Amino acid sequence: MRGARVPEILDARLTRADPPVSEYAEGLVEGVVEHWQEINERIGHHAQGWTLERMPSVDRNILRIAVLELLWRPDVPPRVVIDEAVELAKSLSTERSPAFVNGLLGSLIDAGETTASGG
Known part of the structure; x- marks a missing residue:
């Protein structure tokens, strides 16, 4: 939204460290950047009737983090990923967003696209 590149924003936040950026959050940002294209393709494939461009930016980014966790973070159970993503959508986005994200x-998950299935 600022026109800056995500790695540059992360570097600035890590340098400023106010508030500190957790290693987990840093890993999420780096993972989303690393797998950007595949994450977006997966979201686009499962977003029936929606393009990434039409989604609210908050929803898009919640989904990117959740898809990263589902596909590349076997340490996070899928139900936890979904619950956290829905809670974020409830508190940060539109009234319809939690149902859309869920x-x-x-x-x-129903399509078998999780780390449990080999991502």
């Missing part, structure tokens, strides 16, 4: 991530 449905899209459920579709991804």
Whole structure:
């Protein structure tokens, strides 16, 4: 939204460290950047009737983090990923966002697209 590149924003936040950035959050940002194209393709495939561009930016980014965790973070159970993503959507996005996020991530899991299935 600022027109800056994500790695540059992360570097600035790590340098400023106010508030400190956890290693987990840093890993999420780096993972989303590393797997950007595949994450976006998976979201686009499961977003029935929606393009990434039409989604609220908050929803898009919640989904990117959740898809990263589902596909590349075997230490996080899928139900936990979905619950946390839905809670973020409830507190940060539109009234319809929690159901949208839940449905899209459920579709991804139903299709067997998680670390449990080999990502």
